[in-house]
Amino acid sequence: MKVLVPVKRVIDYNVKVRVKADGSGVDLANVKMSMNPFDEIAVEEAIRLKEKGLATEVVVVSIGVKQAQETLRNALAMGADRAILIEATADVHQDIEPLAVAKLLAAVVKEEGPGLVLCGKQAIDNDLNATGQMLAALLGWAQGTFVSEVALDGDAAKVTREVDGGLQQISVKLPAVLTVDLRLNEPRYASLPNIMKAKAKPLATKTPADYGVDVSPRLTVIKTAEPAGRKAGVKVGSVDELIAKLKDEAGVI
Amino acid sequence: MDFGLTEEQTMIVETTRAFVETELYPHELAVERSGHLPLELIRELQQKAMAAGLYAANMPVEVGGAGLDTLSWLLYEKELGRANYALHWTCVARPSNILLAGNEEQRERYLMPCIRGETWDCLAMTEPGAGSDLRGMKASARPDGDDWILNGTKHFISHADLAGFAIVFVATGEEDTPRGPKKKITAFFVDKGTPGFTVRDGYRNVSHRGYTNAVLEFDECRVNKRQILGEVHKGFEVANSWLGATRLQVASTCLGRAERALGHALSYAAERRQFGQQIGKFQGISFKLADMAMELKAAELLTREAAWKYDQGTVTEADMSMAKLKATEVLAMIADEAIQIHGGMGLMDELPLERIWRDARVERIWEGTSEIQRHIISRELLRPLGA
Ligand SMILES: Cc1cc2nc3c(=O)[nH]c(=O)nc-3n(C[C@H](O)[C@H](O)[C@H](O)COP(=O)(O)OP(=O)(O)OC[C@H]3O[C@@H](n4cnc5c(N)ncnc54)[C@H](O)[C@@H]3O)c2cc1C
Ligand SMILES: Cc1cc2nc3c(=O)[nH]c(=O)nc-3n(C[C@H](O)[C@H](O)[C@H](O)COP(=O)(O)OP(=O)(O)OC[C@H]3O[C@@H](n4cnc5c(N)ncnc54)[C@H](O)[C@@H]3O)c2cc1C
Numbered sequence: 001m002k003v004l005v006p007v008k009r010v011i012d013y014n015v016k017v018r019v020k021a022d023g024s025g026v027d028l029a030n031v032k033m034s035m036n037p038f039d040e041i042a043v044e045e046a047i048r049l050k051e052k053g054l055a056t057e058v059v060v061v062s063i064g065v066k067q068a069q070e071t072l073r074n075a076l077a078m079g080a081d082r083a084i085l086i087e088a089t090a091d092v093h094q095d096i097e098p099l100a101v102a103k104l105l106a107a108v109v110k111e112e113g114p115g116l117v118l119c120g121k122q123a124i125d126n127d128l129n130a131t132g133q134m135l136a137a138l139l140g141w142a143q144g145t146f147v148s149e150v151a152l153d154g155d156a157a158k159v160t161r162e163v164d165g166g167l168q169q170i171s172v173k174l175p176a177v178l179t180v181d182l183r184l185n186e187p188r189y190a191s192l193p194n195i196m197k198a199k200a201k202p203l204a205t206k207t208p209a210d211y212g213v214d215v216s217p218r219l220t221v222i223k224t225a226e227p228a229g230r231k232a233g234v235k236v237g238s239v240d241e242l243i244a245k246l247k248d249e250a251g252v253i
Numbered sequence: 254m255d256f257g258l259t260e261e262q263t264m265i266v267e268t269t270r271a272f273v274e275t276e277l278y279p280h281e282l283a284v285e286r287s288g289h290l291p292l293e294l295i296r297e298l299q300q301k302a303m304a305a306g307l308y309a310a311n312m313p314v315e316v317g318g319a320g321l322d323t324l325s326w327l328l329y330e331k332e333l334g335r336a337n338y339a340l341h342w343t344c345v346a347r348p349s350n351i352l353l354a355g356n357e358e359q360r361e362r363y364l365m366p367c368i369r370g371e372t373w374d375c376l377a378m379t380e381p382g383a384g385s386d387l388r389g390m391k392a393s394a395r396p397d398g399d400d401w402i403l404n405g406t407k408h409f410i411s412h413a414d415l416a417g418f419a420i421v422f423v424a425t426g427e428e429d430t431p432r433g434p435k436k437k438i439t440a441f442f443v444d445k446g447t448p449g450f451t452v453r454d455g456y457r458n459v460s461h462r463g464y465t466n467a468v469l470e471f472d473e474c475r476v477n478k479r480q481i482l483g484e485v486h487k488g489f490e491v492a493n494s495w496l497g498a499t500r501l502q503v504a505s506t507c508l509g510r511a512e513r514a515l516g517h518a519l520s521y522a523a524e525r526r527q528f529g530q531q532i533g534k535f536q537g538i539s540f541k542l543a544d545m546a547m548e549l550k551a552a553e554l555l556t557r558e559a560a561w562k563y564d565q566g567t568v569t570e571a572d573m574s575m576a577k578l579k580a581t582e583v584l585a586m587i588a589d590e591a592i593q594i595h596g597g598m599g600l601m602d603e604l605p606l607e608r609i610w611r612d613a614r615v616e617r618i619w620e621g622t623s624e625i626q627r628h629i630i631s632r633e634l635l636r637p638l639g640a
Binding site (some may be wrong): 034069070073074078157188189191192193194195196198206 | 260261264265267269270271272304305307310314318319320321329369382
């Protein structure tokens with residue numbers, strides 16, 4: 001079974017995000033970019049499935065600017081077998097919207113025929129949490145979102161979902177789209193010998209036109225602003241005082 | 254001229270930095286305060302470093318290393334160099350390149366266990382009476398049938414306590430040279446536990462807490478001729494052909510720590526407020542930062558250029574000496590100024606600055622003192638002029 005993992009190049013989680021002076025978005029010029037951390041977890045899971053003999057090939061796909069090639073190389077250095085880059089824009093500030101990404105991924109799925117698509121639950125830049133769900137809908141496949149455990153079982157996957165009330169266990173029929181959550185695994189370091197080998201792994205470059213998909217934006221960003229600074233908290237003198245405040249002032253217990 | 258890093262090199266930097274920050278930094282304070290690296294911790298971190306393919310990555314692919322070109326190797330060294338020395342040198346060990354000079358049997362017996370993390374190597378040249386002037390060494394070996402008998406004392410030998418064996422350089426003869434009589438040197442592998450070979454605790458030193466040095470004593474210590482590394486009387490030839498780049502390694506680890514110190518200084522200057530504004534707004538502070546960044550860049554460019562030339566086969570002794578000299582002196586300057594910018598807090602061990610400052614001191618002494626580097630550079634400049 002082939003596993004497809006879409007990976008997004010996003011602003012590195014350690015970077016202090018700054019809004020562009022004209023308010024049109026976040027300043028990404030000369031800023032460190034990395035693989036979306038949830039996608040890293042998805043890549044790790046796919047590699048583990050391969051190591052367990054449950055997957056035969058791990059293909060990673062990225063849609064965005066040509067620099068997303070670095071993100072793909074990173075996934076290859078972690079252990080993915082092959083990469084596809086869909087160059088959808090030359091502007092680092094243009095975010096390709098979830099519907100366009102999902103349409104492109106659906107086309108890649110038709111071409112590649114994977115038995116499983118592992119996505120991050122969301123990208124840490126816009127936090128939209130939509131691509132995986134849209135992809136499943138476009139394909140008419142089963143979906144499991146916010147996944148913290150995956151066990152393949154014949155033509156189904158038993159997954160644990162992190163839902164508001166706790167953990168939910170469901171079984172989804174394969175092929176399926178799973179979107180992974182933080183606690184699924186701890187991604188490995190791209191090892192030095194594998195980094196050196198990654199260069200020799202195939203990376204195909206495509207465009208949205210190759211798949212007949214229109215990626216022009218359907219959303220308009222009106223304004224981007226920094227969230228208001230948090231006000232300083234209060235120091236309490238004792239546990240009793242804390243409990244009293246939680247009861248009387250906050251009303252949470 | 255292309256100054257950019259390749260995709261692979263960028264990934265090497267990122268993966269090594271992530272490892273150092275996540276796995277090594279959390280243990281630094283305990284090692285610094287106790288001056289000790291517990292064996293259980295060593296084992297745990299070695300396992301992690303091996304899983305990340307960072308252990309012994311300086312080695313060629315055939316023996317299980319990463320097969321890096323010189324610049325890539327030095328970028329990896331720079332990131333490792335950010336951390337406490339004992340932690341990175343022991344738990345993410347880079348076995349000495351000189352082990353590659355061994356024959357098949359010696360590689361199996363000494364190199365491979367180092368790469369597998371089962372033991373460590375140490376290199377013994379310095380003596381109480383012979384530091385910079387190594388060819389003045391007194392330790393000696395005399396032939397006896399198929400064996401050689403070693404006598405003498407080595408000191409300052411790094412991590413000989415952990416090492417399973419030592420590569421020992423001793424005099425096996427003398428030759429007349431235009432600059433007077435000089436010792437002929439031979440290198441021997443000597444196993445721990447060989448009768449007549451004792452390892453004693455060395456001195457406590459100001460730099461690199463947790464990283465020990467030892468005194469090695471040889472008293473009629475008998476080793477077989479199969480233990481010779483390279484050829485008889487050719488010890489320095491082996492050392493020169495395999496240890497040349499260690500000066501660049503020292504330079505790179507220093508650049509890593511200098512960059513870390515500068516990073517702290519920059520964020521502190523942007524955060525700390527006195528007299529109603531960020532201290533970075535005072536020219537007295539901001540100009541320091543400008544000089545620190547410029548000197549760091551100069552040192553880094555010297556090292557990178559030497560690395561590039563090393564792979565082209567055009568590097569000279571002066572190139573490597575300049576890189577080592579500049580990086581070690583820049584580290585000392587940056588560490589000192591970073592402390593200054595932090596005021597009193599810079600001296601406290603909650604921040605890594607006081608130890609980066611202490612650690613900087615040894616770098617201008619080992620692997621050739623700053624004076625010896627200047628000697629090498631000036632010799633290369635003046636010799637062609639007959640001076
Ligand atoms: C912590 C530590 C670990 C070490 N680890 C090892 C190890 O693992 N293996 C090993 O073999 N050695 C090791 N060394 C030894 C190190 O390489 C020597 O300290 C170094 O070579 C200098 O020798 P020395 O200390 O005897 O100083 P000396 O050579 O006695 O120098 C004293 C001073 O004289 C100056 N000087 C000497 N000759 C000249 C000259 N021709 N022109 C101008 N000035 C000169 C020097 O620059 C220095 O300032 C270690 C040292 C330290 C401090
Ligand atoms: C071991 C130790 C013992 C001490 N003992 C005592 C004690 O017993 N009692 C006591 O009261 N204090 C004590 N101190 C505090 C000491 O006096 C302060 O550390 C010192 O005044 C510097 O203040 P700071 O550390 O807050 O640095 P900061 O004042 O924050 O300075 C940070 C940096 O900004 C620079 N800077 C600040 N203002 C300007 C400016 N206008 N222009 C240019 N540069 C500027 C400083 O020179 C420094 O480089 C002690 C400190 C130490 C380290």
